[in-house]
Amino acid sequence: MNPATVQEWLDKNNVRSVVFVALQNKNAITDEKVNAIAKGLVRSRLPFIWVTGNRQGGELHNLPPGFWGRTMEYGLVCRDWVPPANILVHPSIGGFLTNGNWTSWIDALDFGVPLILAPFPTDEVHNAMVIEAKKLGCEVERDATGNFDGEHVAQALNFVMVDQGGSIVREQANAMRGIFRNFQTQYLSDFLEGLDVIKEGRVVNNRYSKGKIQLL
Numbered sequence: 001m002n003p004a005t006v007q008e009w010l011d012k013n014n015v016r017s018v019v020f021v022a023l024q025n026k027n028a029i030t031d032e033k034v035n036a037i038a039k040g041l042v043r044s045r046l047p048f049i050w051v052t053g054n055r056q057g058g059e060l061h062n063l064p065p066g067f068w069g070r071t072m073e074y075g076l077v078c079r080d081w082v083p084p085a086n087i088l089v090h091p092s093i094g095g096f097l098t099n100g101n102w103t104s105w106i107d108a109l110d111f112g113v114p115l116i117l118a119p120f121p122t123d124e125v126h127n128a129m130v131i132e133a134k135k136l137g138c139e140v141e142r143d144a145t146g147n148f149d150g151e152h153v154a155q156a157l158n159f160v161m162v163d164q165g166g167s168i169v170r171e172q173a174n175a176m177r178g179i180f181r182n183f184q185t186q187y188l189s190d191f192l193e194g195l196d197v198i199k200e201g202r203v204v205n206n207r208y209s210k211g212k213i214q215l216l
Contacts (some may be wrong), residue, residue: 001078006049006087009076016094016170019157020048020087020117023099028120029061037097037118040140040153046161047074047092053081082148085113087115094135094170095160097153100124105131112177114169116140116156118148135172148179 010018014054021037024180025028034203048071052059059079067076082105085166088111096108100146108115115137117128128139140148159166 001080003082006076006078006082007090008207010049010087010090011037012168013092014104015091017047017161018090018092018095019044019046019048019095019097019161020084020113021048021097022084022087022104023060023118024101024104028099032060032064033120035064036147036149036155038064039150040157041075042067043150043154043156044161045074046157048080048097049076051080051082051084051087053079057081058154084108085111095157100127100131100139102127105136106180107191108175109136109176110178110180112174114160114166114173116137116153116160118153135168136168136176137169137173148180 004203020043021041023034023037023131041050050061050063052061055101063077068075084096084107088096088107093111093113095116096104096113096120097116098104098108100115100119105115105127115131117124117131117137118140119125119128128137131137132139138156138159141152142148
């Protein structure tokens with residue numbers, strides 16, 4: 001896709017109104033996860049740009065049949081690889097839905113963009129716990145089997161993007177703008193310390209439910 005086409009589409013949207021979607025772990029991406037994210041975007045009806053392109057060429061995953069036809073009025077699918085920073089820098093981006101590796105959240109927070117995290121069963125789960133504990137985003141809620149569906153994804157999207165309860169997440173993420181660009185190492189140390197706390201199994205608030213969750 002022509003970069004000018006992406007730029008033109010983003011320019012048509014309001015500030016902080018668009019969800020950027022990019023999954024970056026090809027080996028862990030399943031059709032079930034992709035379908036749940038797609039259903040969540042349809043349920044939320046939030047403007048979005050979904051980059052499916054692989055840096056090495058081709059696509060990381062396929063979208064469900066009929067998805068583009070159902071969302072073309074408010075979404076854009078880019079099948080070419082685009083550096084995340086090239087999207088995150090645009091003022092229309094209000095949230096980043098990703099699996100949540102370190103590179104993803106550093107890129108997002110450097111531009112003040114809160115995260116919606118759908119982590120895969122790797123260290124990305126711990127990354128998501130840190131982000132949620134620091135009120136910089138939220139993890140998509142899962143059911144008793146450890147899976148999430150479209151409703152879970154829509155809830156997380158709405159919480160971060162539009163709900164009043166998510167205003168603290170938007171404010172906290174915006175306050176992080178430029179921190180990593182300036183390489184202020186005290187913040188990196190703070191995050192690493194937070195990761196150690198999370199791995200010890202302490203209890204933190206779930207950002208978009210009223211209860212608490214026990215972190216293992």
